[in-house]
Amino acid sequence: MMGIEGNNIIMDTTQPANPVPAAVSAQSGSSSWSWAGFMFDPIVIVGTRNYKMLFWYLLMLIPFVNIIFLIVFKVYMGMHARMVVSESKAFANKDEAAGFQKALDHAGLIFFYVAIAFFVVWVLLFGTVIFSTIFSGGMMMRGGDYGRQPIQYQVNQ
Numbered sequence: 001m002m003g004i005e006g007n008n009i010i011m012d013t014t015q016p017a018n019p020v021p022a023a024v025s026a027q028s029g030s031s032s033w034s035w036a037g038f039m040f041d042p043i044v045i046v047g048t049r050n051y052k053m054l055f056w057y058l059l060m061l062i063p064f065v066n067i068i069f070l071i072v073f074k075v076y077m078g079m080h081a082r083m084v085v086s087e088s089k090a091f092a093n094k095d096e097a098a099g100f101q102k103a104l105d106h107a108g109l110i111f112f113y114v115a116i117a118f119f120v121v122w123v124l125l126f127g128t129v130i131f132s133t134i135f136s137g138g139m140m141m142r143g144g145d146y147g148r149q150p151i152q153y154q155v156n157q
Contacts, residue, residue, distance in 0.1 A: 032082065033078055033079065034077070034078055034079070034080075034081035034082050034101070034105060034108070035078070035104075035106075035108030035109040035111075035112060036081055036101060036104030036105045036107070036108040037074075037077035037078045037079070037080065037081025037082070037084070037108075038074050038075070038077060038078035038081075038108060038112070039107075039108035039109075039111050039112055039115075040104055040108055040111075041073065041074060041077040041081070042054070042057070044077065044081050044084065044085065044104065045077075045084075047090065047100060047104075048084055048088035048090050049088065049089070049090040050084055050088065056069075056073060081101075082101060085097050085101045
């Protein structure tokens, strides 16, 4: 902040010369959800060179633990991926880290919507097939021969 008093110019030095851009300060904390961390957690881990977190994926080899761990780790990365990216030493500056996070967040959100759309289409198709098989008098509603009588041929000799 600058001001003029008489012939003297007064400069306030309490504010930094290069303030942090709004995009970086908004994304540097772990206060908001990260679609990149939720949908692309291995890419975020490798991109930030945080290879210690990849060892958590060894839990995926244990049966029944892998189902619970998949959900827990994806939610954890969704909540803390911004913090992992901001604390990473893989980027030259905060702007580069913010660009990495922003690009992956957009891709993660788009991928999430595409996955939901595919799931809805799959449920509709699968539900239609099951519904029509059960309620249209299809194969599941009849006996083993499906209600047909065997054909008897007469042979003329």
